[in-house]
Amino acid sequence: MRLVMKFGGTSVGDGSRMRHVAELAKRYYDERNEVIVVTSALSGVTDALLRVAKEASETGRTTAVKEFIADLTKQHHQAAHDAIDMSNTSDIVENATKEIDMRIEELEKALIGICYLGELTVRSIDYISSYGERLAVPVLCGSIKSLGVRSCSFTGGEAGIITNDDYCNAKPLEKTYSLVKERIGPLLNNSIPVVTGFIAESESGIITTLGRGGSDFSASILGASLGADEIWLWKEVDGIMTTDPHIVPEARTIPVISYIEAMELSYFGAKVLHPRAIEPAIKHGIPVRVKNTFHPELPGTIVVKDQKQIKDIVKAVTVIKNVALINISGAGMVGTIGVAARVFSTLANAGVNIIMISQGSSEANISIVVDANHLDAAVRALKDEFNNGIVKEVTRDRNISVVAVVGAGMANTPGVAGRVFGALGRAGANVIMISQGSSQHNISFAVSSDDAKEAVCALHREFGLECEK
Numbered sequence: 001m002r003l004v005m006k007f008g009g010t011s012v013g014d015g016s017r018m019r020h021v022a023e024l025a026k027r028y029y030d031e032r033n034e035v036i037v038v039t040s041a042l043s044g045v046t047d048a049l050l051r052v053a054k055e056a057s058e059t060g061r062t063t064a065v066k067e068f069i070a071d072l073t074k075q076h077h078q079a080a081h082d083a084i085d086m087s088n089t090s091d092i093v094e095n096a097t098k099e100i101d102m103r104i105e106e107l108e109k110a111l112i113g114i115c116y117l118g119e120l121t122v123r124s125i126d127y128i129s130s131y132g133e134r135l136a137v138p139v140l141c142g143s144i145k146s147l148g149v150r151s152c153s154f155t156g157g158e159a160g161i162i163t164n165d166d167y168c169n170a171k172p173l174e175k176t177y178s179l180v181k182e183r184i185g186p187l188l189n190n191s192i193p194v195v196t197g198f199i200a201e202s203e204s205g206i207i208t209t210l211g212r213g214g215s216d217f218s219a220s221i222l223g224a225s226l227g228a229d230e231i232w233l234w235k236e237v238d239g240i241m242t243t244d245p246h247i248v249p250e251a252r253t254i255p256v257i258s259y260i261e262a263m264e265l266s267y268f269g270a271k272v273l274h275p276r277a278i279e280p281a282i283k284h285g286i287p288v289r290v291k292n293t294f295h296p297e298l299p300g301t302i303v304v305k306d307q308k309q310i311k312d313i314v315k316a317v318t319v320i321k322n323v324a325l326i327n328i329s330g331a332g333m334v335g336t337i338g339v340a341a342r343v344f345s346t347l348a349n350a351g352v353n354i355i356m357i358s359q360g361s362s363e364a365n366i367s368i369v370v371d372a373n374h375l376d377a378a379v380r381a382l383k384d385e386f387n388n389g390i391v392k393e394v395t396r397d398r399n400i401s402v403v404a405v406v407g408a409g410m411a412n413t414p415g416v417a418g419r420v421f422g423a424l425g426r427a428g429a430n431v432i433m434i435s436q437g438s439s440q441h442n443i444s445f446a447v448s449s450d451d452a453k454e455a456v457c458a459l460h461r462e463f464g465l466e467c468e469k
């Protein structure tokens, strides 16, 4: 089989985990599979890079940059020593360490530059955050080599992933698919190529990123380009589960799920998949498997085009935190044509990401859930736009979460909404806003963040998701 295997940040969290990942890749390679490895940054490194870049631009403190660089160097040197087997040769660890040092030197220069400039553009954010993955590849590639398997490393751009220049959320261009095939395809019969997840390159060779959590997307792009038999996303969980196991420990693994359900789950906040991760896989009909790096013997979840038999009405419950509610109200809105259009174009022009919308039939009120980071910009833009009395009030609430129940079995099954809201009522969770897409594959609603955990637990119980069927 031709397999693209992506390992997330927790899976490559340190040197001993990297070593385990290298052994896993070798095991499948030795079983006569063609294996391409995609790696994320060591867990926490992308967050740390973004934090230090922001601090550098705000405070200009070069000493803080130097301290960060010293820690990062130590962390990656240690990882290289722990991941790379030195019983045969010390060259591999020396080469990996040299590459790490070279990358870190470039990174330090860029961060010091940001200190002096005092500004951080989206292009610089992508450049800085790319170093998480660029520091991880020499370690993983070295680890695989030290196990006696040929390996070479690539950045996403070197592998052929070419995007538009929508920094921080770049989209692959069509030529990616043939370029990756041309560059990586010929290497598969006698080596395990290791490619950085998350990062790519624009047509003019500038580093771009595919958005946070974007390594899943990279794996899917590579899998689609190379006509993989399956794309395997290795994580710290047993698969796609009925809800986040960190919220409800009784969550169970979903053995089979359709593309559409998996996409809905990720749109509604299940951090297990990047929201765009399976688009290329869908387009090329490639199954995606989610597996646990630390329990490779478990089958995980397989995401397929169509599920033959749908026995569960609701497959999973998700929660999106970090959102906020805006309420736009005023008697003048009733019967005034074009208010909604003005609201949405104003928010679009302000770069606000809208998560949920609801308008009562009285037309005197529009409620919108937005990304919490966009709240201030959204309220400012709406107040500027409606300063003529049609809208009386624009209010905000930051203490909001969106909970969703997802499942293709909900379509045409009467009574699901009744059960959802009945369960929430019994749990004492106050529903602030409701939305159901016409696909009938999800019902989502906003609650106070204080009620979110209870709401998720109540729905998980109501639909029998915690017990084996």
Ligand SMILES: Nc1ncnc2c1ncn2[C@@H]1O[C@H](COP(=O)(O)OP(=O)(O)O)[C@@H](O)[C@H]1O
Pocket: 007, 008, 009, 010, 011, 040, 213, 234, 235, 236, 237, 239, 240, 241, 242, 243, 244, 245, 246, 269, 270, 271, 272, 273, 316
């Ligand atoms: N429905 C779900 N099923 C599985 N994991 C979920 C779900 N919803 C949220 N999660 C979270 O997604 C995370 C995915 O695993 P992780 O190893 O962090 O992935 P990656 O490193 O690829 O980003 C888990 O830590 C888990 O808390």
Ligand SMILES: N[C@@H](CC(=O)OP(=O)(O)O)C(=O)O
Pocket: 007, 008, 009, 010, 040, 041, 043, 046, 047, 132, 197, 198, 211, 212, 213, 214, 215, 216
């Ligand atoms: N390192 C990047 C990309 C990524 O996908 O990471 P992870 O696989 O750990 O979610 C991030 O943190 O966003």
